[in-house]
Amino acid sequence: MQFELSSEYIDHLKNAIAEKNDAHLQEQLKELYAVDIALILNNLNVDEANYLYDILDEELAADCLLEMEEEKREALLATFSTKEIAEQLDNMESDDAADVINELPEAIQDEVLAQIEDIEQASDIADLMSFEEGTAGSLMAKELVSVYAHETVTACIDEIRRQTESVDVMYAVYVVDDNEKLIGMLSLKKLIISHPLARVEEIFDADVISVKTSAPSEEVAELIQKYDLVVLPVVDQLGRLVGRITIDDVVDVMREEAEKDIQLMSGITDDVDSNDSLWRLSKARIPWLLVGMCGGIVGSRIIGSYEQQIQLRPEMAFFIPLIGAMGGNVGVQSSAIIVQGLASNTLIADRIAPKLLKELGVGLINGLICSSLILGYNLLVSESWALAATVSVALFTVIICASFLGTFVPLTMNRFKINPALATGPFVTTLNDIIGISIYFIVGRLLYSVF
Amino acid sequence: MQFELSSEYIDHLKNAIAEKNDAHLQEQLKELYAVDIALILNNLNVDEANYLYDILDEELAADCLLEMEEEKREALLATFSTKEIAEQLDNMESDDAADVINELPEAIQDEVLAQIEDIEQASDIADLMSFEEGTAGSLMAKELVSVYAHETVTACIDEIRRQTESVDVMYAVYVVDDNEKLIGMLSLKKLIISHPLARVEEIFDADVISVKTSAPSEEVAELIQKYDLVVLPVVDQLGRLVGRITIDDVVDVMREEAEKDIQLMSGITDDVDSNDSLWRLSKARIPWLLVGMCGGIVGSRIIGSYEQQIQLRPEMAFFIPLIGAMGGNVGVQSSAIIVQGLASNTLIADRIAPKLLKELGVGLINGLICSSLILGYNLLVSESWALAATVSVALFTVIICASFLGTFVPLTMNRFKINPALATGPFVTTLNDIIGISIYFIVGRLLYSVF
Numbered sequence A, B: 001m002q003f004e005l006s007s008e009y010i011d012h013l014k015n016a017i018a019e020k021n022d023a024h025l026q027e028q029l030k031e032l033y034a035v036d037i038a039l040i041l042n043n044l045n046v047d048e049a050n051y052l053y054d055i056l057d058e059e060l061a062a063d064c065l066l067e068m069e070e071e072k073r074e075a076l077l078a079t080f081s082t083k084e085i086a087e088q089l090d091n092m093e094s095d096d097a098a099d100v101i102n103e104l105p106e107a108i109q110d111e112v113l114a115q116i117e118d119i120e121q122a123s124d125i126a127d128l129m130s131f132e133e134g135t136a137g138s139l140m141a142k143e144l145v146s147v148y149a150h151e152t153v154t155a156c157i158d159e160i161r162r163q164t165e166s167v168d169v170m171y172a173v174y175v176v177d178d179n180e181k182l183i184g185m186l187s188l189k190k191l192i193i194s195h196p197l198a199r200v201e202e203i204f205d206a207d208v209i210s211v212k213t214s215a216p217s218e219e220v221a222e223l224i225q226k227y228d229l230v231v232l233p234v235v236d237q238l239g240r241l242v243g244r245i246t247i248d249d250v251v252d253v254m255r256e257e258a259e260k261d262i263q264l265m266s267g268i269t270d271d272v273d274s275n276d277s278l279w280r281l282s283k284a285r286i287p288w289l290l291v292g293m294c295g296g297i298v299g300s301r302i303i304g305s306y307e308q309q310i311q312l313r314p315e316m317a318f319f320i321p322l323i324g325a326m327g328g329n330v331g332v333q334s335s336a337i338i339v340q341g342l343a344s345n346t347l348i349a350d351r352i353a354p355k356l357l358k359e360l361g362v363g364l365i366n367g368l369i370c371s372s373l374i375l376g377y378n379l380l381v382s383e384s385w386a387l388a389a390t391v392s393v394a395l396f397t398v399i400i401c402a403s404f405l406g407t408f409v410p411l412t413m414n415r416f417k418i419n420p421a422l423a424t425g426p427f428v429t430t431l432n433d434i435i436g437i438s439i440y441f442i443v444g445r446l447l448y449s450v451f
Helices: A007-018 A022-029 A034-042 A046-055 A058-067 A070-077 A082-090 A094-103 A106-114 A119-129 A153-163 A188-193 A217-226 A247-265 A278-304 A307-312 A320-343 A352-381 A385-415 A420-424 A426-450 B007-018 B022-029 B034-042 B046-055 B058-067 B070-077 B082-090 B094-103 B106-114 B119-129 B153-163 B188-193 B217-226 B247-265 B278-304 B307-312 B320-343 B352-381 B385-415 B420-424 B426-450
Strands: A146-148 A172-176 A182-187 A231-235 A241-246 B146-148 B172-176 B182-187 B231-235 B241-246
Touching: A007 A022, A007 A046, A022 A046, A034 A046, A034 A058, A034 A070, A046 A058, A046 A070, A058 A070, A058 A082, A058 A094, A070 A094, A082 A094, A082 A106, A082 A119, A094 A106, A094 A119, A106 A119, A146 A153, A153 A172, A153 A188, A153 B188, A172 A188, A172 A241, A182 A188, A182 A231, A188 B153, A188 B188, A217 A231, A217 A247, A241 A247, A247 A320, A247 A420, A247 B247, A247 B320, A278 A307, A278 A426, A278 B320, A278 B352, A307 A426, A320 A352, A320 A385, A320 A420, A320 A426, A320 B247, A320 B278, A320 B320, A320 B426, A352 A385, A352 B278, A385 A420, A385 A426, A426 B320, B007 B022, B007 B046, B022 B046, B034 B046, B034 B058, B034 B070, B046 B058, B046 B070, B058 B070, B058 B082, B058 B094, B070 B094, B082 B094, B082 B106, B082 B119, B094 B106, B094 B119, B106 B119, B146 B153, B153 B172, B153 B188, B172 B188, B172 B241, B182 B188, B182 B231, B217 B231, B217 B247, B241 B247, B247 B320, B247 B420, B278 B307, B278 B426, B307 B426, B320 B352, B320 B385, B320 B420, B320 B426, B352 B385, B385 B420, B385 B426
Parallel strands: A146 A172, B146 B172
Antiparallel strands: A172 A182, A231 A241, B172 B182, B231 B241
């Protein structure tokens, strides 16, 4: 059942396209879902994709278009006339159509919109295009079934029958008052098991969670996840029902959020993926590399100020990487725990002190273990007692400091509404590097004067 | 609408509990959803939680229990008699009840099961308990509505009415043949708009995606996400319908997967969160710290073999942290991109060569930029041309190597079915540290002999 795309299979399809073997292609694609065909289209060149697209059934084609990668879709649509694009949009739900049209060059957006045959669809799309990206309005679709509270079950079912063409999948019927204000919902189950002449107001559920069109998409994702919703109604400033957001759109938002966090943690600024161009990939990475480099330069100045000490005791240089790496590792561990706690809302953000204490406790335990081990190693291998003592004391101090910073930085960033995931990446690592080296050489100077 | 828990509010509730002010507590909790009350329960001590729990309405209480953190829930349940636990389980869906009972001490599991009043519920739970964790069987619930293909719409609706008590939310009716084999599904919308005397076999949709009970939960999450499903039926080895998995359960699996990846990337081995005990948190972090420490020791041996060079030219030591940090940063950037590509299935895994080439291209660009900048800095600041040349050439080489390793390691791990996220963390960083230092000193020895 699971479809795995291999390069052999792609080559096989490319051959069939070159030979214009439509019958064979149709046979090959028959069993596949839109998402699988989209994966194939992503891996063809634009002429081949265009050829294959034309073979597809109209409804399926529109679904495949939606599942394609953005860049590949744009390239494919660029080979279409505005009339052809409009035809594709007619086969989509309003929210998907608005997303696609927003990706088109601005010059042709109006022309495409004007050529959509279904006037209601065109007006819905135009409405949705006006919402800012990243808001509930931009995520919602206009297709929904709503009924007035005074209607009967039978009237409801008639209404559903009437609206059934535009609504693909339906989970609930929304209940509005005479001013179109959302006042509740009615599950299909309830509708099915209720008496045909029962009035909606007698059987509906007034406890309905909704969002405003202006709510950020993160809030939408949080609500849907927190309250285990499948669909969330969207209202305007006056509380009037204007659309609905389904969980599958939100799953995409969630995945994008998680990816963005991982990229921030990895020192990548822009939202890129491995299929982006060389320049985009380079540009997204250079800022944090430069931050790291500045950190390295600061580090070199610090070590530089201990030049004589190094000349006298070159063995001090041996453990510079160990101290730096351990500070970085501990810092990332601490901040990852905090960032996750914040993201999943299991932390009460205003209680910083207990968290700091706990992380310091963990730092204490792990610091003791690591510095004892390295003490043992150095006593066995190295001839210098001073070096052995310096490395262990410095390592212990560095681990404690890194635990503190790794906890404090993301909590503080969160308080100032900066995404704390940023703190888990190169930022904390660079800071810990610098602090670690300073501690190491200060401890070294002290202990060498003792031993 | 959004509920934010503050420490003041918790203290306020703690006071009300101490004063046994039930009326006030009930007033406070009236507006809240289960997930919000669970957050409160997580932040009370076990006696307070027990007191508050007793005030809650029966159905709501069971929901709150499910939303609590595992450790807090276990602590709360430990204060209940087996009879009381059984009562809670009776108010849950079978899959949730099975999860809770699996968390109980083994000694009392059978006793609790025996005390569940609803025999069918008890038997469903026992069935579900037998499935291995992490499989579709362990995720599914037994509550579902199924009909035979030869039945009429009216009979279907009667069946739904009969089963309505055990099924909380319902999205579709499953269609089975006379051997209970799953052959298709019928959306509620279709059911509502079809003629009452139409037969199921005339209107049902034979195109239904299902999983076997033995399928791993990652596969379930992938299917639901890929095909935008809300509910996925589960069949046994013979294709007979035995349960269904809803998207909200899978959203939890997805979140856990993402968290696991972030933890692996951050050098944390176990699935821990910030509320775990000090010992658990320490234990989960020490393995990768030890790996990092071994890397540091190897690094110290490498630098140690250049002891004379450092004594002669102590300025070589200044840039050790810069080289190490940049190697680490570049490696993590490259592997994060690859890990994400693999996770979102936008990569064709058998095409390694083009990815490697592209990452090398990015490395080339960023390597040139960074090494030119550091060359400029060193020419301005440092008196040693040899040092300036060494740092730049070594940095460039290190960035290229790190790009290569950051790409190659996760792709290779993926091929051998090891979670590639592991490669994005301390492993690649440590490797790059060691390689970076080696390159730096080799280049240094070469260039110092030239200048």
